[in-house]
Amino acid sequence: MSKSTRNIRNEAHSPCMCASRSALPALQGRQADIALIDNLFDRIDQGGTALVISGETGIGKSALLETAKHRAVERDFIVLNMTGVLAEVHLPYAALEQALRPLSKQMASLVPRQRSALLSAFGMQDDGGAPDLFLVALATLFVLSESATCAPILFVADDVQWLDKATYDVLSFISRRLGSDPIVLLVAMLEGFEQPFGDSDTLRLKLSALSDADAEHLLDAHAPGLSPDLRSRFLMEAAGNPLGLLELPQADRTSDAGDTAWLPLTERLERTFSSRLRDLPDAARTLLFVAAENDEPSIEEVLRAGEMVLGERVCVDDLAPAIAAKLIEVDRTEVCFRHPLVRSALHQVADLATRQRIHGALAATIRGQLDRQLWHRAAAIIGPDDELADEYDRMAKRAVRRGAAAMAIEVFENAARLSTTAKARNHRFLRAAELAADLDQPEVLERLLRQVDVDESDKLAAVRIDWCREISKPPAVHDPAKVAALVGFAAHAEAAGAKDLAINLLWRAGQRCWWSSANEKLRASVLVAANRLGLPDSDPRMIAISAYVEPLRCGRSVLNALQQLSPIDHSDPSIARILATTANIIGAFDFNVGLLAEFGAALRAQGRLGELARVLFTRGWAEMEIGNWAGAMREAEESARLAEETGETLWVAAATILKAMLVGIQGNLDESEAFAAQAERLLLPMGAGFLRAMLQIARGASAIGAGQHWLAYEQLQRVFAPADPAFNSGLESFALAYFVEAAVFSGSPESGRRVFDQIERAAAPTPMPWVQTMLYYGKALLAEPEDAEHWYLQGLGPAAKHWPFLRGRLLLAYGGWLRRQRRSANARRPLREAREIFDALGASPWSHRAREELRASGECSRQRSERIWETLTPQELHIAQLAAEGLSNKEIGTRLYLSHRTVGYHLHRIFSKAGITSRSMLGSMLVGVENPAG
Structure with missing residues (x-):
């Protein structure tokens, strides 16, 4: 054993929680519970585990933890301790600092940002920045993981219901990431404590009362010679609670069983303890x-x-x-x-x-x-x-x-x-x-707002109250009437000289216009109020308001303004968020992927995982549109995982919809519908109209892939029906090409034409390139035979190269049209190109259709062969890509909020699946992942 390992063990084993070093007596009636913990120790070489132990006061949680600590010491584990204390609940990270004190030397090996976050959290450094909780949590995980290379770790947290909130959240974060590290985390909490801990996979043990036989044995062993009446009374009052059995007999034993009124055990025990004060000096x-x-x-x-x-x-x-x-x-x-x-x-x-x-x-x-x-x-x-x-x-x-x-x-x-x-x-x-x-x-x-005593003359306080209530709502509230109220609040803020608050209120009003499909009058009122503030056109919030209020009509001007402002200024997170998410609203996906990657990297480094989950979803949708489907699924998977971890159910649903869309257009209809159903269940209590619209687009696109155009038509028409919960005017353009295609091939071209004309008018005079390409596609599908070719060729112009899947569908439709015009020789070239695009993307239904069309035109096609990287899970693919870039396991872990051991485990699986033996072989295996159709 090295000297450093010995020092860690000596410090960690010190009985800082006042545990006796002497051999512990066997716990009465807890053999099965001890066996469970022993099993966790026995399989430590297979990875770590978290176990949550719950039970009523005095049931023996702490005693079980003490036994676990002694058994771990016997096995040469490093033992770390923390205990929640009600008097310390107001001190952030107090319990965490206490537990990590023996490992303080390991902090020197952390990357600078993590080390700074941990030291700031512990009050040892004040560099003016706010360490995000998840960055502190990642630093803690790395300290534990690094220390676990010396010896396995038992991390014990008792009375976690009284931990400070920051420490509690760090523990919960760690509990979900122990699968590859030799760390056992034992967490004890009071029964009925409602704060969630870990996830659905976390092991849980509820301690029950002792059996009658065990209770009698424990009482007789610690309080021999009791009268039958007192013995019976204590057994009844303790009801199998070990603390009651040990402590009740320590009180005055002379009273008869019927002398004292019944009291709850907790209160009776408190009285038992306080009664001992009488005889103290x-x-x-x-x-x-x-x-x-x-x-x-x-x-x-x-x-x-x-x-x-x-x-x-x-x-x-x-x-x-x-x-x-x-x-x-x-x-x-x-x-x-x-x-x-x-x-x-x-x-x-x-x-x-x-x-x-x-x-x-x-x-x-x-x-x-x-x-x-x-x-x-x-x-x-x-x-x-x-x-x-x-x-x-x-x-x-x-x-x-x-x-x-x-x-x-x-x-x-x-x-x-x-x-x-x-x-x-x-x-x-x-x-x-x-x-x-x-x-x-x-x-x-x-509760806080109810305590504000607003004087009628204090207009600004009233506006601040409304602003607080507004920003606390998720982006899912369908309430167009709130737009007018927000415009009014902004006017009050402007009158009070709070121009920054006024523009924030109007930005929120603009967002609500998009979420709620507000009418033209409401949208115009937001723009008028924003312009009245006299802010420069380059103010990001002014740009965002235009995008949310009029995404089709203002798309070009918004894109020009965004291009003038990039790169993103990360000094103000709210402004960075506006810039990074606005471009998707107008359909500038090709421009936005870079912005989103930049903003996501900043959020990742800062540990702002809740915000990162939203940005990953937004980036994933943009990557899907530009043809990077592997990247889109990677972002969707991570977005869902992080959103679930941070309690952002809305974004769990959003990421699940993106997964439904991706697997659906790749031909996995059953899996797509499973994802769609999961997202729908999450959305039911929220009423998030814009996500319901995205869900219908995902279902419609999947149905088209399966050749079920009538079903796609039924799914997609809901996006355009104002009375439907899935209606969203801001997302109609997202569904345009799919809906027109479904309408034409299901025998409802007039419905497709009505929607097409409506969007074409709204996008005039200069639609965004993405929208313009869809308009050309729609015109071609709806045109008379003699006019269709012109619109197909317009759609296949230079702009289409940015949208491979849309271009592939244009080529497939054009090739099919040429074949039906008896121009089979001319049809083969666009059909071949369509087949190559769909093969590269993995769009199996469309690949199959292109092959059928080619066969009908007189040309056969080879079958598509699966690429090695397609056998990897999204997380494995992400790790493989980062490893191919030259990042170490520790650097990859920092990027993905995983321990380096977990990264190593995934790389082992990647090598096995791919049949390779070194990192140097990853690059060739991953060729074509990011831009397969490029």
């Missing part, structure tokens, strides 16, 4: 109260604060009576409660005045931790304090810089309560509300 009792209110287990802090409260000298020996009463345990520099209920009981027993004196003493005692001092200062006073409120403002800003926006909400809320004026109070509640809206916490948002 004043110094011991006061020190216990101090320890209960402190948010760190430091003995030094407890003793110093205790001296201030008592007005006399104290030492560690003064804690001895509390240790003897089995209320606390002391190990070197830390004092730990034997059970969280002890802390809870002490907090309830101490009167308010005592708690305030203790918090004041702690505030004066704590050194070098300003935020902790401020929490205790606030707890030590009653009533407002403007100076302290200002300090809290600064604390909230520090929290935001550390990426702990959830903590900043609580801090701003406390600052509001400390404010002496209504104006200051309202401002702080609104700052907290804006953060809650950004974090998608609607219940917290409404």
Whole structure:
């Protein structure tokens, strides 16, 4: 064993959670639960696992974790510990820093951005940037994975319901990525805690009450000589709860079974613990109260604060009576409660005045931790304090810089309560509300807004309230009437001099025009209001408003403006988002792929995974349109995975629709419909009209591929029917070519013509090249025989090369038309080109149709052969591409938010599937992936 490994183990094995090093007694009735954990240890060489252990208070979760830690030490595991403490829940990343302390030397091996994020999260560095939670989580995963090369790791997290939110989310992130690392994560939480952890594949163990026989054995072993009445009473009250069986007999045993009214076990245990205070000396009792209110287990802090409260000298020996009463345990520099209920009981027993004196003493005692001092200062006073409120403002800003926006909400809320004026109070509640809206916490948002006391003269506060409520809504709300309200709010903001807020409100109004298929009058009102602000035409929000309000008519001018603004300025994430997503609205997919790749790379580096999921979906749709179908599926798969991880159900549905579209046009109709049905289930409670329209486009395109034009017509006409939930005027152009094709070949050309004429008028006078190519295709399909060739040739002009699938369909239709005009020799060339495009794309139904047409024209075709890279999953393909670019496993892991061991596992599978033995062979295998039809 190396010296560094020994040091890690020694530090990690230190009983920082006050676990006894002595051999633990066997747990009564938990043999099966211990066997489950042993099995996780036994198969550690096959990869790691997370196990969530739940149960009621006192059921034995902590005891089971202690047993697991001892068994892991016996197997030479590195053991890491963290325990949630209610008093620390306001300190972001406090528990995570505690757990990773033994591995601090491993942080030096992190890439600079990850190291900076972790140090900022732990308050060890303040570079002005906000470390995204997922970047901190990735850094944590890499520290664990790197340390696991020395020895397997057992990571134990107890009472996670009292962890700070940031640490909890990091743990949940890690739990989903242990498959290839020798790490076992054991997480214990109270039964009924509703915060989700892990995913559907995470192992879960619910601890049940002990059987009657086990309960009797445990009670008799720890409390022999009880009278029959007391024994029966304790067995009944404990109801198989191990803590109850151990602690209830420690109380006064002289009372009869019927002397005490029934109380819930938790309350009875709290009374049992608090009853032990009666016989303690004043110094011991006061020190216990101090320890209960402190948010760190430091003995030094407890003793110093205790001296201030008592007005006399104290030492560690003064804690001895509390240790003897089995209320606390002391190990070197830390004092730990034997059970969280002890802390809870002490907090309830101490009167308010005592708690305030203790918090004041702690505030004066704590050194070098300003935020902790401020929490205790606030707890030590009653009533407002403007100076302290200002300090809290600064604390909230520090929290935001550390990426702990959830903590900043609580801090701003406390600052509001400390404010002496209504104006200051309202401002702080609104700052907290804006953060809650950004974090998608609607219940917290409404609670905060209800506390804002808006004066009728304060128009800006009222507008800020409406802005908070607006940005908290997902991009799925079908409410055209809200557009007019947003225009009105913008006018109020403009009148109050808040021009930036006004343009943000109008940008949101423009988005709602697109989501809600707003009428022409509403759309015009948004443009008029935006122009009235006098902002430069180059303002990205002005450009975006034009795109969302009039995507067809303003497409060309929007594209020109976007081209003038690129590359993206990443200093303002909201502006970058506008620029990177607007181009898809107007159909500038070829231009937008580069922007989206650039913005996605920035989001990936910053760890903003929720936003990355949206951008990946948008990029995937653009790549599909320009013919990079492998890339599109890669983006769709990752988008769905990240959206599910970050709770963005809307974007899970969006990515699933993209997958349905891709597999459908490749000929996998059953798989396509399975994806479509999954997306539809996700969309049911949302009413997301624009995604319903995309879903119908996916189903329609798949049906055309299967030759079911009548079904495609039924699916696609819903996109153009204003009364249908799937109607979306902003997406009609996306469905145009498919709908006209379905209408013509299903015997409903007049319906196709009506839609065609409507879009042609809206796109005049200069349609976007993508739209213009579809218009030529539609004209050719709808034209009289003598006019069709002209429109086919127009459609096959230079612009069509940017849209391979659309060009292939034009070629196929043109070749078929030529053959039906008895010009078979002329038909073969476009049909051959169509076949080559479809083969390159993997569009099997259309490839088959092109071969049939060629056969009818007198020419045979060889069958398409599958390429090696097509056997890889989207994630394997992504890893193979990054490895072919020369990235190491660690660099690939950083890019994809995976551990380097997971990357190595996937590369092993890739080599096996492809029949290759080295990275140098990946390049030749991947030829043609990105631009197969180019």
